Amino acid sequence: MSTGSAATGPHVLRRINATAVLNALRDADGQTATVSDLVVATGLSRPAVTRALTSLAEAGIAEFSGTTEHHIGRPAQRARFRAELGHVAGIDIGPHKVLVMVADLAGTVLAQRQAATPAGHTGDGMVRLLRTTLTGVAAEAGITPTDLWSVAVGTPGIVDHERGEVVLAPSIPGWSSLPIIAELRDWLGCPVAIENDVNLAVVAERWRGDDGDNLLFVQWGERIGTGMVIDDKPYRGASSAAGELGFIDLVTDLDDEPKPPADGLGAFERLVGAGEILRLGMARCDQPLRDRLAETGDIAVLFDAAAAGDEAAVSVVDTIATRFARGLAVQLLIMDPRCVIVGGGVSRAGDVLFDAVRKRLGRQLLVPADLRVSALGVNNVALGAVRMALDAVEERLTALL
Amino acid sequence: MSTGSAATGPHVLRRINATAVLNALRDADGQTATVSDLVVATGLSRPAVTRALTSLAEAGIAEFSGTTEHHIGRPAQRARFRAELGHVAGIDIGPHKVLVMVADLAGTVLAQRQAATPAGHTGDGMVRLLRTTLTGVAAEAGITPTDLWSVAVGTPGIVDHERGEVVLAPSIPGWSSLPIIAELRDWLGCPVAIENDVNLAVVAERWRGDDGDNLLFVQWGERIGTGMVIDDKPYRGASSAAGELGFIDLVTDLDDEPKPPADGLGAFERLVGAGEILRLGMARCDQPLRDRLAETGDIAVLFDAAAAGDEAAVSVVDTIATRFARGLAVQLLIMDPRCVIVGGGVSRAGDVLFDAVRKRLGRQLLVPADLRVSALGVNNVALGAVRMALDAVEERLTALL
DNA sequence: GCACTTACTAACGAACCGTTCGATACTCTG
DNA sequence: CAGAGTATCGAACGGTTCGTTAGTAAGTGC
Numbered sequence: 001m002s003t004g005s006a007a008t009g010p011h012v013l014r015r016i017n018a019t020a021v022l023n024a025l026r027d028a029d030g031q032t033a034t035v036s037d038l039v040v041a042t043g044l045s046r047p048a049v050t051r052a053l054t055s056l057a058e059a060g061i062a063e064f065s066g067t068t069e070h071h072i073g074r075p076a077q078r079a080r081f082r083a084e085l086g087h088v089a090g091i092d093i094g095p096h097k098v099l100v101m102v103a104d105l106a107g108t109v110l111a112q113r114q115a116a117t118p119a120g121h122t123g124d125g126m127v128r129l130l131r132t133t134l135t136g137v138a139a140e141a142g143i144t145p146t147d148l149w150s151v152a153v154g155t156p157g158i159v160d161h162e163r164g165e166v167v168l169a170p171s172i173p174g175w176s177s178l179p180i181i182a183e184l185r186d187w188l189g190c191p192v193a194i195e196n197d198v199n200l201a202v203v204a205e206r207w208r209g210d211d212g213d214n215l216l217f218v219q220w221g222e223r224i225g226t227g228m229v230i231d232d233k234p235y236r237g238a239s240s241a242a243g244e245l246g247f248i249d250l251v252t253d254l255d256d257e258p259k260p261p262a263d264g265l266g267a268f269e270r271l272v273g274a275g276e277i278l279r280l281g282m283a284r285c286d287q288p289l290r291d292r293l294a295e296t297g298d299i300a301v302l303f304d305a306a307a308a309g310d311e312a313a314v315s316v317v318d319t320i321a322t323r324f325a326r327g328l329a330v331q332l333l334i335m336d337p338r339c340v341i342v343g344g345g346v347s348r349a350g351d352v353l354f355d356a357v358r359k360r361l362g363r364q365l366l367v368p369a370d371l372r373v374s375a376l377g378v379n380n381v382a383l384g385a386v387r388m389a390l391d392a393v394e395e396r397l398t399a400l401l
Numbered sequence: 402m403s404t405g406s407a408a409t410g411p412h413v414l415r416r417i418n419a420t421a422v423l424n425a426l427r428d429a430d431g432q433t434a435t436v437s438d439l440v441v442a443t444g445l446s447r448p449a450v451t452r453a454l455t456s457l458a459e460a461g462i463a464e465f466s467g468t469t470e471h472h473i474g475r476p477a478q479r480a481r482f483r484a485e486l487g488h489v490a491g492i493d494i495g496p497h498k499v500l501v502m503v504a505d506l507a508g509t510v511l512a513q514r515q516a517a518t519p520a521g522h523t524g525d526g527m528v529r530l531l532r533t534t535l536t537g538v539a540a541e542a543g544i545t546p547t548d549l550w551s552v553a554v555g556t557p558g559i560v561d562h563e564r565g566e567v568v569l570a571p572s573i574p575g576w577s578s579l580p581i582i583a584e585l586r587d588w589l590g591c592p593v594a595i596e597n598d599v600n601l602a603v604v605a606e607r608w609r610g611d612d613g614d615n616l617l618f619v620q621w622g623e624r625i626g627t628g629m630v631i632d633d634k635p636y637r638g639a640s641s642a643a644g645e646l647g648f649i650d651l652v653t654d655l656d657d658e659p660k661p662p663a664d665g666l667g668a669f670e671r672l673v674g675a676g677e678i679l680r681l682g683m684a685r686c687d688q689p690l691r692d693r694l695a696e697t698g699d700i701a702v703l704f705d706a707a708a709a710g711d712e713a714a715v716s717v718v719d720t721i722a723t724r725f726a727r728g729l730a731v732q733l734l735i736m737d738p739r740c741v742i743v744g745g746g747v748s749r750a751g752d753v754l755f756d757a758v759r760k761r762l763g764r765q766l767l768v769p770a771d772l773r774v775s776a777l778g779v780n781n782v783a784l785g786a787v788r789m790a791l792d793a794v795e796e797r798l799t800a801l802l
Numbered sequence: 803g804c805a806c807t808t809a810c811t812a813a814c815g816a817a818c819c820g821t822t823c824g825a826t827a828c829t830c831t832g
Numbered sequence: 833c834a835g836a837g838t839a840t841c842g843a844a845c846g847g848t849t850c851g852t853t854a855g856t857a858a859g860t861g862c
Contacts, residue, residue: 006421006443007414009819010849017850020407036809042407045851050810073808074858158767168767214639226735230631237737238615239768244734247767254651254672254724258765271655323655333645334627334732336638364659366559366569366648367640410850411818418819437840446820451841474839475827 014052017044018401021052025062025081031106032065034076053079059400060085081106086149087141088393089134090385092197093126093155093175099382100133102141102148105397107207107390111140112382126175127183145188150392152193152385153181154200156223158241164194167240191392198243199234200384202227204376205341207387216337217374218245218328221344222274223265226331245331246273250323272324274299274345280319285312303349317349321356328357329364336367343374415453418445419802422453426463426482432507433466435477454480460801461486482507487550488542489794490535491786493598494527494556494576500783501534503542503549506798508608508791512541513783527576528584546589551793553594553786554582555601557624559642565595568641592793599644600635601785603628605777606742608788617738618775619646619729622745623675624666627732646732647674651724673725675700675746681720686713704750718750722757729758730765737768744775 007013024041025033033041038049056062056079063082067075083106092099094117101112115133118125131145138145157169157176164181185192202217206229217227224246228235236242247266252258258267270276281293281302289310292301305313332340342354350373358371374380425442426434434442439450457463457480464483468476484507493500495518502513516534519526532546539546558577559569565582586593603618607630618628625647629636637643648667653659659668671677682694682703690711693702706714733741743755751774759772777784 006445007417007819008444010411010414010817010847011819013411013414013818013849017407034809043409044407046810047812047852048850051849072806072860074810076809212639230636235631238613238739239737241768242735242737244737244767247734247765248731249727249765250651250655252727254727255720257723257761258727319656322658326650326653326655326659330649330731331735333648334643334735336640336643336645338639360658364648364650366645367642411816411848412850414818414849435840447841448821448843449819452818473829473837475829475841477840 014055015398015401017042017048018052018055019398020044021049022056022061022081022397025056025079026106028081031081031083032078034078036076038079055401061397061400083108086393086396087138087143087147088386088389089137089145089148089151090200090382090387090389091130091134091151091153092200092381092385093130093153094197094381095156098129098133099379100130100137101379101382101386102137102143103386103390105149105390105393107386109383109386110142111137112379113137113140126178127180130180130184131187148188148190149396150191150193150389151184151188152195152200152388152392153184154195154197154381154385156197156225158239159194159196160240161193161195161236164192166194193388193392195234195385195388196225196227196236196240196243197381198225198227199236200227200382200388201343201374201376201380202229202341202384203234203387204380204384205229205343205374206232208376208383209341211341211372212338214338216331216335216340218340218342219344220272220274220324220342220346222269224269224273224327224344228335228337245327248327248330250326250330268327272320272327277302277316277320277346280316281313284316285310289313299346300348303352307350307352317353317356321353322360325357325360325364329361332361332365332369339370339372341372341374343376343380347373415456416799416802418443418449419453419456420799421445422450423457423462423482423798426457426480427507429482432482432484433479435479437477439480456802462798462801484509487794487797488539488544488548489787489790490538490546490549490552491601491783491788491790492531492535492552492554493601493782493786494531494554495598495782496557499530499534500780501531501538502780502783502787503538503544504787504791506550506791506794508787510784510787511543512538513780514538514541527579528581531581531585532588549589549591550797551592551594551790552585552589553596553601553789553793554585555596555598555782555786557598557626559640560595560597561641562594562596562637565593567595594789594793596635596786596789597626597628597637597641597644598782599626599628600637601628601783601789602744602775602777602781603630603742603785604635604788605781605785606630606744606775607633609777609784610742612742612773613739615739617732617736617741619741619743620745621673621675621725621743621747623670625670625674625728625745629736629738646728649728649731651727651731669728673721673728678703678717678721678747681717682714685717686711690714700747701749704753708751708753718754718757722754723761726758726761726765730762733762733766733770740771740773742773742775744777744781748774 020042021038024038035049039046062079064077065080067077083104086105087102090101097114097116099114101109103109113133134145158167160167166176169175181192181194198219205217213232215229219225226243226245246269249258249267277299282290289305302313306317361369421443422439425439436450440447463480465478466481468478484505487506488503491502498515498517500515502510504510514534516530535546558567561568567577582593582595599620606618614633616630620626627644627646647670650659650668678700683691690706703714707718762770
């Protein structure tokens with residue numbers, strides 16, 4: 001009812017300290033630590049740490065696992081975080097595939113599996129696919145799906161993560177009307193979170209990388225979207241519609257009125273998306289390269305040619321880099337992130353493209369930008385989902401005390 | 402040394418509860434409340450609240466001030482937050498003026514004074530002006546400057562608020578090299594914070610308005626800058642360079658390379674800034690109106706004419722609205738704020754302009770925008786500075802316990 | 803075997819919270 | 833005008849937590 005919540009008794013103290021010990025234990029190397037380690041890590045006294053540790057052990061969250069290797073004095077017992085106590089799942093639902101990961105409470109991925117979405121899939125088909133895939137991955141990890149403590153789902157489009165609904169998903173027809181989250185929740189009996197896929201990608205980058213607490217992730221493929229981590233949590237905006245860089249309009253003449261997006265693609269997506277890159281390549285390149293592009297449909301061919309010095313390919317890369325830098329500069333001027341990470345299909349283009357982008361970018365900004373290419377690859381959304389599922393577990397974990 | 406800070410004993414419990422009671426007391430109507438009010442507000446027991454209240458009273462932070470008006474039962478004593486215990490100052494340093502406010506700990510502005518910056522002011526002159534103005538305002542509030550608990554300064558440009566330095570301030574020549582903050586700190590012997598003026602404006606809007614915890618403020622005058630409140634605190638970006646909407650480039654042909662800003666104004670500022678509005682008006686309007694514009698140099702004339710139906714003036718408003726909507730749409734697509742508040746000189750244009758902006762904006766966005774005009778006027782930056790100074794006081798207040 | 807180092811265990815005092823109970827002060831009603 | 837009713841205030845009690853201290857256990861090195 002009030003602004004600052006008050007502590008209602010000494011028991012909250014115990015809770016606070018127990019969670020502090022738990023966090024110190026989890027952050028410790030290999031999730032094991034001696035009592036003395038935890039004393040210095042938490043700043044608590046030895047008896048306090050011991051008390052917290054025994055209550056963690058009674059709850060099954062920690063255990064004592066033999067003694068440490070010792071050099072002098074009485075050997076210390078090592079306490080260990082029992083990551084196998086529970087499991088979480090991270091799910092990436094894309095336009096063409098479903099990727100499911102199951103991890104333990106330490107975030108170690110125990111099993112993962114990818115399934116292609118059958119063409120013309122219906123809602124029921126999607127639910128069945130999800131069920132079988134999840135069951136399979138869970139079995140591989142040694143559990144059943146109902147054992148899961150928490151699940152997070154990443155999907156393209158605009159997501160209402162409070163209600164657990166997909167509000168708008170242009171890239172997956174019919175997806176926004178499906179009550180998949182509710183069904184999953186009923187089936188699994190655990191919290192199921194849903195989040196925009198790019199937001200999860202940036203969570204994964206933050207988790208696995210070491211890039212500070214303020215970073216911007218740009219998904220650059222057929223479509224373009226951005227996710228931001230601010231103060232160590234994903235920024236969604238008021239209506240979960242933040243980061244729609246793909247829809248900004250840099251082409252329409254200033255005093256004209258922009259046309260609404262026709263084919264579901266935003267203006268900037270039509271300008272530098274993978275589709276446009278391919279189109280430009282087909283238009284400008286000469287015979288042998290053009291044929292290879294037409295056959296494979298893979299723009300990697302184009303970037304390879306540019307790296308090898310092909311003049312037409314270089315010109316395409318140049319055009320794309322110039323355009324992309326213009327759009328990215330807009331977001332950087334507004335957001336001023338510590339670091340920009342580019343992922344998605346185009347990110348595999350390599351330095352041919354991104355050195356050009358960096359060069360163009362520099363002159364349009366007031367502060368220099370740190371532009372990197374993602375190292376996580378196609379797993380990033382599912383990994384971010386795992387991380388988000390883990391965040392939701394914290395509550396349940398401390399509620400055990 | 403660790404991630405989660407631990408509680409080192411029961412005394413932190415007392416601290417937590419005392420601050421909870423203090424916050425409940427301050428949030429109460431007129432900063433007075435009975436013990437029973439605080440019991441329901443904090444969720445603590447009556448003795449706990451009483452204990453906290455007596456310790457607050459011993460520290461001089463609260464006091465008991467007579468009984469309340471009562472209808473039945475024993476009349477309750479009212480506890481009161483002693484806002485007069487300390488004072489803070491908020492300072493707005495602009496290109497042409499300095500505005501100083503002194504407020505008590507409740508944020509009530511006790512005195513304020515504005516001083517014009519003499520033309521060709523030097524660093525020494527600025528320091529002297531600040532000293533005399535601050536001394537005067539403090540005297541009016543019944544204190545001396547050294548009695549101040551906390552001061553915050555707002556200034557245009559990019560500010561390193563960690564180091565307390567102005568990094569870049571194009572609109573005030575020579576300003577960035579002045580160690581004014583250090584001097585103020587030495588003189589006053591209290592924390593002196595420095596922050597970008599637009600960021601303070603948005604803090605003030607958040608404070609005085611009731612617009613949720615996620616809002617965007619657009620300063621629209623000669624220059625254009627934006628400030629954001631995210632999670633109830635101003636968002637600065639990694640290098641304190643966020644919100645530079647004025648520098649985005651919507652005009653340069655896409656495949657050309659943008660020219661760096663020449664006269665210190667950003668591309669978008671040159672496009673819709675107050676200067677350009679005046680220029681457009683001079684160019685398009687006919688004789689009587691054009692003369693009035695030339696005489697006064699005030700674009701309000703233009704907006705009045707447009708409201709009255711003058712065709713040329715309407716066309717100018719139309720052009721400006723179209724352009725502004727284009728730039729604002731970009732930021733809205735990226736940030737998705739709950740609410741947009743426009744301040745600065747142009748914001749006085751009224752509905753003639755902003756209805757047009759709203760109309761243009763709607764079609765470019767994925768979610769509708771809530772666009773409002775600031776009600777705070779020219780005091781907003783100084784008010785935000787007062788609020789920020791108050792935030793810094795919290796620590797000192799709870800340290801008294 | 804003895805000194806030394808380190809880790810574990812138990813007991814004590816201090817501090818805090820919530821509950822309970824009696825005393826107090828004021829209003830309302832007959 | 834007096835008694836019932838209501839709400840606040842203050843004090844004492846029991847429970848929980850922490851940190852400190854002292855004593856014990858388990859190793860290493862000479």
